[in-house]
Amino acid sequence: MTVAPRSVLAVEDVSYRYSLRRAPVLQDFTWHCSVGERVLLLGRNGAGKSTLFRLLAGLARPTTGTVHLTSTTRATGADAARGTSGGGLPETGPDPGPGSVVRSGGRGGGARGAVALMPQTIQPLGRLLVREQVAYAGWLAGQSHGLARQRTPDALARVDLTEKADQRSSTLSGGQLRRVGLAEVLIAPAPFLLLDEPFAGLDPVQQDRLKRIVASITDRGLLVSTHQIDDVVDVVDRVTVLDQGRVRADEPLSHLPTGGERQAYVKDLFARSITDPRADDA
Amino acid sequence: MASPMVVSTGGRVAALGVGASAVRFVSAGLLVPVVVMFGTFYWWAVGLESTLETGLPSSATLAAAFSLYGSVPVMAGFAAWKARQIEVYLGGKPATRGRAASFVVLLWPVPVAGLAVFLVLLVVTMVRNGNGVDWLLLLPVVAVIPAHVLLAVVFGRGVPAVVSVPVVAITSWSWFSWAPATGGWLWWVRHLTGVPTGCCAGSTVPSVASQLGATGVAVLWIIAALLLLRGQRTVTALTATVAALGVAAAGLVPGFAWIALTHTWGAWLVVQDATAPMWPPWAAGSST
Numbered sequence: 390m391t392v393a394p395r396s397v398l399a400v401e402d403v404s405y406r407y408s409l410r411r412a413p414v415l416q417d418f419t420w421h422c423s424v425g426e427r428v429l430l431l432g433r434n435g436a437g438k439s440t441l442f443r444l445l446a447g448l449a450r451p452t453t454g455t456v457h458l459t460s461t462t463r464a465t466g467a468d469a470a471r472g473t474s475g476g477g478l479p480e481t482g483p484d485p486g487p488g489s490v491v492r493s494g495g496r497g498g499g500a501r502g503a504v505a506l507m508p509q510t511i512q513p514l515g516r517l518l519v520r521e522q523v524a525y526a527g528w529l530a531g532q533s534h535g536l537a538r539q540r541t542p543d544a545l546a547r548v549d550l551t552e553k554a555d556q557r558s559s560t561l562s563g564g565q566l567r568r569v570g571l572a573e574v575l576i577a578p579a580p581f582l583l584l585d586e587p588f589a590g591l592d593p594v595q596q597d598r599l600k601r602i603v604a605s606i607t608d609r610g611l612l613v614s615t616h617q618i619d620d621v622v623d624v625v626d627r628v629t630v631l632d633q634g635r636v637r638a639d640e641p642l643s644h645l646p647t648g649g650e651r652q653a654y655v656k657d658l659f660a661r662s663i664t665d666p667r668a669d670d671a
Numbered sequence: 672m673a674s675p676m677v678v679s680t681g682g683r684v685a686a687l688g689v690g691a692s693a694v695r696f697v698s699a700g701l702l703v704p705v706v707v708m709f710g711t712f713y714w715w716a717v718g719l720e721s722t723l724e725t726g727l728p729s730s731a732t733l734a735a736a737f738s739l740y741g742s743v744p745v746m747a748g749f750a751a752w753k754a755r756q757i758e759v760y761l762g763g764k765p766a767t768r769g770r771a772a773s774f775v776v777l778l779w780p781v782p783v784a785g786l787a788v789f790l791v792l793l794v795v796t797m798v799r800n801g802n803g804v805d806w807l808l809l810l811p812v813v814a815v816i817p818a819h820v821l822l823a824v825v826f827g828r829g830v831p832a833v834v835s836v837p838v839v840a841i842t843s844w845s846w847f848s849w850a851p852a853t854g855g856w857l858w859w860v861r862h863l864t865g866v867p868t869g870c871c872a873g874s875t876v877p878s879v880a881s882q883l884g885a886t887g888v889a890v891l892w893i894i895a896a897l898l899l900l901r902g903q904r905t906v907t908a909l910t911a912t913v914a915a916l917g918v919a920a921a922g923l924v925p926g927f928a929w930i931a932l933t934h935t936w937g938a939w940l941v942v943q944d945a946t947a948p949m950w951p952p953w954a955a956g957s958s959t
Contacts, residue, residue, distance in 0.1 A: 446765035508763045514696070515756045521692040528776070531767035 396424040396458065398445065398503065398581045398610055403454030404634075405440055413452070414440045415634040424580050427603075427611040429621055429642075431659050432631035438614045439509075441631070442583050445612070446506040458503040458581075502531060505577035509586045511570035513558035520545060520554040523572045530577035537576065544576040548602055564595030571602060581610040588620045596620050622655050623647040630662040637662035697780045702749050703788075709741030710788045719796070731802030735793035736812050736866045742785040743819045744843040750781050750820045751827025751835040758828035771900035774824055782817045789816075807882050808867065814889035815865030819843050821896035828900075863888050891915030 399421040406413040414437045422428050432438045443449040444456050514522045520541045527537030527544075545551050548568040553561065558569055567587060574582050587603065588596050596617070603613065604624035613621055622628075622642070630638040638658050645651040718737030757774055766773060789812060796802060823843070827835040851861045862881030895911035 443763075448763065448765055502765075502767045504765055506763070506765050512760045514760045515753065516695050516698060517692060518695070521695070525692065525777070526764075529761075529764070529766040529768050529773060 396580055396610070398422045398458050399456070400441070400444065401455050401457075403444060403451040403456060405437075405444060405449065405451050413634055415444070415451075418454070418634065418636065420629060420636055420639070422581065422610045422612055424610045425607065426627060427606070427625040428613070429618075429625040429628045429655070430612055430614040430631060431618070431628060431655070432614075433663060436631045436663075437634045438631055439585060442506060442585050442612075442614065445581070445583060446504045447502075448506075503579050504581045504583060505530060505574035505579040506583045507570045507574045507585060507587060509589060511566045511573075513561070513566065513569075516557060516559070518555055519550060519558045519561070519569055522558045522569060523576055526573035527576040530579065532576075532578060540576050541572075544572040547575055547605065548572045549598065564591050564598070567591065567595070567599060568602070571599070575606070579609070581612070582606065584611070584613045584615075586615055587613065588615055588617045600624060618655055618659070619652050622652050628655055628658065630659055632663045693777050694780050696777045697749060697753055697784075699780055699784070702745075702781065703784050705749075706742045706745050706784050706788050709745050710738035710785070710792065711741075713741040714738040714792045714796075718792075729805040729808055731796040731800060732793060732805040732808040732812075733867065734796050735789055736808060738789050738792050739785070739812065739815065739866050740844070740847050742788055743816060743847065744840040746781050746785045746816065747819045747823035747843040748836040748840040750778055750823040751830070751839045752832040753778055753781070754824040754827040755830065755832050755835065770902055771897045774828070774900055778820070778824060782820045785816045785820075786813065807879065811865035811882055811885040811889060814886045814893070818889040818892040818896070821893055821900070825896045825899045865889055888915045 401419050403415055403418040404413050405415040405418075418437075418441070420441075430438055430441070440449065444451055447456075514525065517525065520538075523544055524534075524537045524541045527540055528534055530537075532540070542551065542554070545554050548571050550565065550568050550572060553565060558566065561569065571584070571587065574584070584603070587599055591599060600620055600623075603611070603621065611625075613625065615621055626643050627639070627641050629636060638661075640658065642651060642655070645654055714735060714737050717740065718734035754774060757777060761770075761773060793804070797804070823835075823839040826839055830838070847864050847866060850864045862878065863885045865885045867878075867881065867885075891911050891914055895908040895915065898911060899905070899908040
């Protein structure tokens with residue numbers, strides 16, 4: 390599968406407020422993420438993380454600024470040999486193909502279709518079986534029914550849920566349901582995945598399992614929001630700290646060794662970046 | 672990480688397509704018996720008892736149409752219940768698919784169940800009594816079922832099922848029951864339910880205008896519901912609803928014109944007793 394390293398999900402000068410009388414949640418916010426990059430998003434409660442996710446997913450419109458997906462890459466390998474051209478996100482993978490701007494949301498357009506969001510709460514869908522729910526998510530993401538059903542086993546295998554495929558999703562445990570949520574975003578042909586608090590409420594075994602799954606996602610752009618830094622810091626390439634609607638820090642982590650040193654660095658960076666370093670709810 | 676393609680043990684079922692998923696989602700094992708029970712009750716207790724006349728095409732269709740009294744409220748309740756589940760699931764998820772399609776793809780078995788029950792009862796009635804099919808009566812039935820279901824979806828998706836299910840079921844049933852009882856300046860409303868009741872017997876000829884009016888209203892309700900599901904502004908859907916009533920009224924205008932021109936209760940507007948002379952009405956036994 391061809392990776393498009395220069396496919397960029399970008400937020401430029403975005404401000405967002407829920408109403409005119411309320412303070413903006415995001416202010417002059419500029420940020421970006423490339424395909425293949427894994428970014429950890431940190432911030433206190435109310436810092437604007439979920440709002441940023443909603444804007445990226447096209448579920449909300451920025452008050453000012455733009456959210457858009459840009460691709461400037463050239464096709465490689467088989468795609469280049471076939472001479473395929475851009476013009477949309479192919480169903481065979483996240484590679485948007487050669488070309489310039491693939492999707493530009495403009496003001497408020499977001500990057501819908503280019504982004505798959507795993508929300509904090511994963512809902513079972515009535516009496517549907519796990520594989521049916523994941524296939525429905527794939528269909529919602531724009532795939533045909535046939536293709537979504539065809540890809541479901543693969544998505545379930547990636548989250549170690551193959552043995553639960555024929556079980557009703559409403560009967561799963563919280564950790565299993567989170568993996569269903571992850572399968573739902575993995576089946577989407579979107580080049581960018583947003584994971585909102587994927588580790589919340591999981592026991593250590595499930596956290597470790599989910600961490601390994603997240604680490605295996607290398608072919609998409611990944612943005613993970615969590616308060617549990619230790620769970621994910623080893624599998625991300627960059628950390629962005631958000632505070633009071635602004636980017637306070639945005640630094641690469643690849644140069645740091647995994648483990649305690651990286652964890653300590655990120656925690657220190659977070660403490661230095663937020664307005665009130667005594668806050669302990671991150 | 673390379674991911675192996677694993678074929679789940681349910682591959683055979685998956686191969687059946689989205690049909691199996693939708694049937695499971697709507698709890699068809701519960702839906703179908705309840706629709707059959709209520710639909711059959713009204714067909715048997717009201718339809719057969721009050722309308723059936725051997726040899727008249729309209730009577731069999733009319734008798735079967737009475738099943739809608741029982742089946743449509745049940746379908747509306749199920750649709751509201753399941754719509755809430757879909758709405759909760761979809762909330763906060765970006766989707767490339769349209770909102771209306773996201774609901775329809777899982778809820779289509781609900782109206783299909785009601786339509787199937789209606790058709791089975793129609794065939795049973797035809798075989799039992801030797802009637803044919805009255806296509807004019809069939810038209811609004813086919814439109815009214817999805818109209819009620821879609822409006823229930825619109826209401827139910829935003830309201831907890833414990834509230835929405837009784838509300839839509841009672842409202843739907845009340846529409847079928849109240850409308851035929853209207854009189855005075857609202858007399859034309861009685862023809863808009865899609866089931867020509869209240870003034871009809873199995874030996875009557877249904878009015879073309881009333882059936883087209885009922886069909887038009889149902890179709891525009893469907894459009895209004897789809898607009899609301901698509902997230903269009905409420906005013907758009909309200910406009911469609913008002914237009915629905917306008918079309919219904921317009922459909923009846925020719926009837927008014929007929930009356931004005933001929934001072935005759937023409938077959939265009941009123942339901943006529945096929946076994947009696949058309950004029951005068953007190954002799955014909957016809958009614959509006």
